[in-house]
Amino acid sequence: xxxxTPDARPVPAAEPLSSLDDLARALRCLPGVGPxxxxxxxxxxxxxxxxxxxxxxxxxxxxxxxxxxxxxxxTFTEEAICALCRSGKRDPSLLCVVETPADLLTMEQTHxxxxxxxxxxxxxxxxxxxxPREIRLDRLIRRAIDGVVREVILATxxxxxxxxxxxxxxxxxxARGLAVSRLARGVxxxxxxxYVDAGTLAQALRDRRSVGN
Numbered sequence: 330x331x332x333x334t335p336d337a338r339p340v341p342a343a344e345p346l347s348s349l350d351d352l353a354r355a356l357r358c359l360p361g362v363g364p365x366x367x368x369x370x371x372x373x374x375x376x377x378x379x380x381x382x383x384x385x386x387x388x389x390x391x392x393x394x395x396x397x398x399x400x401x402x403x404t405f406t407e408e409a410i411c412a413l414c415r416s417g418k419r420d421p422s423l424l425c426v427v428e429t430p431a432d433l434l435t436m437e438q439t440h441x442x443x444x445x446x447x448x449x450x451x452x453x454x455x456x457x458x459x460x461p462r463e464i465r466l467d468r469l470i471r472r473a474i475d476g477v478v479r480e481v482i483l484a485t486x487x488x489x490x491x492x493x494x495x496x497x498x499x500x501x502x503x504a505r506g507l508a509v510s511r512l513a514r515g516v517x518x519x520x521x522x523x524y525v526d527a528g529t530l531a532q533a534l535r536d537r538r539s540v541g542n
Contacts, residue, residue: 349371349372349375352371352374352375353367353368353370353371354367356370356371395407397409398450399411399414401414401445401472402414402445402446402447402448402472403447403448403449403450403465403468404430404433404446404448405430413445413446414445418443419443419444419445420443420444420445421444421445421477421478422444422477422478422479422480423442423443423444423445423478423479423480423482424444424445424446424447424472424473424478424480424481424482425442425444425445425446425447425481425482425484426446426447426449426469426481426482426483426484426485426498427446427447427448427449427484427485428448428449428450428451428452428485428486428491428494429448429449429450429451430448432448432484432486433446433448436484442482444482447469447472447473449464449465449466449469449485449494450464450465451463451464452464452485452486452488452490452491452493452494453490453493453494453497454490461497464494466497466498466501469498470501470502470505473502473505473507474505474507478507479507479508480507480508480509480510481498481502481507481508481509481510482510482511482512483495483498483499483509483510483511483512484512485498487514495511499511513536514529514532514533514536515529515532515533515536516529516530516533
């Protein structure tokens with residue numbers, strides 16, 4: 330007696346993605362948001378805050394349509410020239426180079442800097458295919474040699490990529506006769522040496538300055 334073959338059962342067709350699935354997938358573009366977190370966010374919005382979901386959608390669409398890059402400093406703005414660059418209270422002879430608009434906001438919160446900025450929108454990372462063209466170093470050079478800027482402060486992050494970016498920019502600007510400085514590193518305000526890592530402490534020692542007479 331021959332073995333009986335199992336009945337072939339039709340494979341159910343995959344269901345088309347629902348609006349809920351589309352929302353969860355869209356939320357995954359946010360940094361640090363994985364599939365589970367995106368699903369929880371989508372369910373929360375639809376279950377508890379429909380009006381918040383509609384407001385979020387309107388705000389995202391408005392920002393995506395209106396926000397552009399400042400023609401002078403490259404940060405985000407809705408105008409051709411941002412408010413900082415238009416301000417007559419800023420010192421135009423100082424130009425601080427940062428990686429992102431978030432870094433610019435952090436610098437502003439210190440209330441210790443009164444010059445202008447240039448935002449790279451990234452940092453050099455050859456392994457990721459990010460070179461001088463991608464972060465618009467040519468535009469930075471043109472901005473720095475406008476005849477008004479006297480000092481460029483490099484405030485890129487202290488990562489390997491940030492250090493490489495600062496080094497490259499420093500060489501390009503120094504060759505054009507501009508004064509270039511690097512944001513200092515060291516022991517944080519209120520920090521105790523016992524809890525400071527060795528690398529930070531070593532850098533603070535190298536960057537020490539004289540005090541008194």
